[in-house]
Amino acid sequence: MIEIEHCQEDVKKLLERPIVLVGMMGVGKTTVGRLLASRLGWAFYDTDDEIVRLVGKSISDIFSEDGEPAFRELERTTIKHLLSQGPCIISCGGGGFTVPETTQAIKERSLALWMDAPIHLLVDRTKSGDRPLLKHGNPEDVLQNLLDRRRVYYAQAHVHVLDDGLTPDEMANRVLLQIREYLYDRASDQEKESFVPDAMCMTVTVTDRSYPIFIGSGLIKQPELWLAHELQGRDAFIITDYNVRERITDSFVKTLKPLMKSVSMMELAPGEQTKSFERYQAVLEWMIDNGVKRDSVVFAVGGGVIGDLAGFAAATIMRGVDFIQVPTTLLSQVDSSVGGKAAINSKSAKNIVGTFYQPRTVVIDLDTLMTLPRREWLSGYAEIVKYGLIGDEAFFEWLGENGALMLDGNLSQTMRAIETGCHKKAEIVAKDEKEKSGERALLNFGHTFAHALEANAGYDGTLLHGEAVSIGMVLAARLSQRLGYLAQDDVDKIYNHLHFLGLKTEIRDVEFKTPVTVNDLISAMKKDKKTDVHGLKFVVLKRIGVADLESSVDEALVASILEGSM
Ligand SMILES: NC(=O)c1ccc[n+]([C@@H]2O[C@H](COP(=O)([O-])OP(=O)(O)OC[C@H]3O[C@@H](n4cnc5c(N)ncnc54)[C@H](O)[C@@H]3O)[C@@H](O)[C@H]2O)c1
Structure with a gap:
């Protein structure tokens, strides 16, 4: 079970500098900041309160009488002073982190944490209160415009935490989990041993929003830890x-x-x-018969x-419900739950009917793997090895040392591998959510061959x-080696790693029910989504850790590679 107290201990132990909360007005920096301070036993400072105390007039008055530049200068000197106070929590006014000199000082001398929330929540939370910047115009537009201009600064914070409708207590938990994850990533091997690896939370940022991924033990038993407040009290449709x-x-x-x-x-x-189409239809009809609504x-x-x-059913029922x-x-x-691809198969091609539909939350409970x-x-x-091969040679090496332990069920190694995999996938998805620029297509390394093998094996558990x-x-x-990109040594390394751990590595390892020919496989590849007007397309390796797309690959070359493995 997750002990949030462990997070607190780890954060206290490892962080010897202030935590500065940055983000839009209304996101709850002061409320959550006070909670964090009391849990960690640290002092809490609100930069606006400090300024008011210092000059003896309200923020509104400073803005109207002295102007925004004068206020920003006061803010800069106040923050500079607070940053020298040692470990404490500082809630920074929404615009403070957008003044380059202040931003730099915060980044250098504290752990900067961006508290983020959807605009509709910010509008709700700023309805009451004295907010000079919201005095003119429609608050939603003003907040959206501000955020559009400030996002580039906020994104420089060390940690990004999303509030998707949480209570302050829940948000404080999430902040602690994410800070601990950040610290863990940067800790020395010796420091890592003192961590209690029970849970963490990371954020996936896509075009129009962000969502959390929780990874840990015991999460399914504690939905109150991860289920956003605004999703609670609704009708749940569980598919299993x-x-x-x-x-x-x-x-x-x-x-x-109960939630x-x-x-x-x-x-x-x-x-x-x-x-299949049949099961997809059955799921939709079951939801309709059971009174599915827009907020289910x-x-x-x-x-x-x-x-x-x-995911495909959630994306299409009533034009999309939360998922x-x-x-x-x-x-x-480590792969399919992150990134929003949702699809079903036709009789002859995998994942051919589908869409991109991002989940609201991903909950990875390691206990389920038992x-x-x-x-x-x-x-x-x-799929874990794939992340190393396409983008992270050091991770591939790490798997060489830790893969066997992980496959023996060692939770600590498994958690690190899943976390790394999810990080890599989240990074790629953030750059190319809908597989437009080619970045995301790199995740298909090995998949053109794989899908052809699966289609010929018949999706019945044979493969x-x-x-x-x-x-x-x-x-x-x-193929990469034959195209002149990858060294034979690297091909051997990849083969040996997979083979040594007991994975299938050759087509002849598959017991097809009916014999399969090279032509069968090539014609399945031609039906694959990855094929385009330029013919057969593959992800190739330039070296371990560096992948690229290769179009118009010679069919005879592909045939000879297939033949050599049959
Ligand atoms: N959307 C994406 O981005 C993406 C990425 C990769 C793969 N995929 C898809 O994912 C599918 C393969 O997923 P999979 O490998 O999880 O297969 P799966 O869903 O068929 O699950 C494998 C088997 O394990 C069983 N199972 C599941 N959890 C279990 C548990 N905790 N304990 C015991 N048994 C358990 C299932 O009942 C099933 O028999 C393919 O259809 C593939 O196309 C999608």
């Missing part, structure tokens, strides 16, 4: 499969019920075949199959997605 239902979902329903108006559950058959919340509790199908991912396989925790069969662990591991990805990555590494 029957393997997961008895192991996880039944008890989740019990803990969720929701109603909780309905639909149980589907496990396996890739569930991502869909929860996907299960692996990538359930996540993809439930929460509770992934329960390693693969879904019942996951080893074959599924290995399948998920392939799991991650198993196909593992073989696909080996083939894509060989």
Whole structure:
């Protein structure tokens, strides 16, 4: 179970400088700041209050009598003074962090934390109170304009925490979790040993909003820790499969019920075949029969199959309802639950019908992995290796040392690997949410081969997605080598790593029910979404940790690589 007290201890132990809360007016910097100060046993300062005390007049009066530049100068000197006070909490006025000299001082001498919230919450929270900048015009437009201009500064804060409708206590918990995660990332190996690895929270930023990912042990038993306040009290529609239902979902329903108006559950058959038009229709009709409304919340509790199908249903029912991912396989925790791709399969092509639809929250409870069969662990591991190969050589090396431990169920290594994977995916999704610039397409490393293998294996459990990805990555590494990019040593390293841990690495490792030919695989590749007017397209490696897209790949070359593996 998550002990928020552990976070407090870790933060107190490791942070020897002030925490400065920055962000828009109305986000709750003062309220949450006071709570944080009292929990950490530190002093609390509000820069506006300090200025009022110093000059003996209200902020409004300073603005109207002396002008904004005079106020900003007072703010700058006040913050400079407060930054020399040692560990404390400082709530910085909304514009303070937008004055370059002040921004620089805060960044250098404190931990700057951006408290962020959607505009509609800020409007609600600024209705009462003396806010000089909101005196003219429509508050929503004024706040939006301010945020549009300030975001570039706020984004320079060390930590970004999203309030998606939390109470101050809940927000204080989230802030502590994220600060601890930030500190953990930067701690020495020796310091890391003293951390209690039980939970963390990171933020995914997409075009029009952000959402949190929670990673930890015991999260499903404590939905009050992560379920945004504004989603509580609504109708919940839980979609799961029957393997997961008895192991996880039944008890989740019990803990969720007190927080929701109603909780309905639909149980589907496990396996890739569930991502079909028929099951999609069945889910929609079940929701309609059970009174789904615009404010209902869909929860996907299960692996990538359930996540993809439930996400697509949530995206399309009533033109989109709120959706929460509770992934329960390693693969879904590290990959499919993050980034908003939701899709179903046609008879001949995977994920061919779908959309981009971001979840409101992702909840990764490591305890769910305890019942996951080893074959599924290995399948998920392939997607983890992919992150190292396409963008982080050091992570690939780390997996070389820690992969076996992780696959033996070591939670500490698993948490680090999932966290790194989610970070990498979040970074890529933030740059290219809808796979337009090519950045996100790099996540498809190994997938052109993999999808062709899966389509020929028949989606019936003969070949799991991650198993196909593992073989696909080996083939894509060989293709990269044959194109003159990747050294043979690196191809061997990739093969050996996967093979040593027991993953499938060759097409001949798959027991197809009917024999498969090179032509069968090539024609499946041509139906894949990744194929375009330029013909076969692949993600290739320039070296381990550096990937690129390669269009118009010679079919004969692909055929010879396939042949060599059959
Ligand atoms: N949306 C994306 O970005 C994305 C990315 C990668 C993969 N995917 C999709 O994800 C799917 C594969 O996901 P998956 O590997 O999670 O498969 P899955 O959903 O089929 O789950 C694998 C098996 O594990 C069982 N299971 C799940 N959680 C369990 C638990 N905690 N204990 C015991 N058994 C458990 C399931 O019932 C199932 O039998 C594919 O359809 C793939 O296309 C999507």
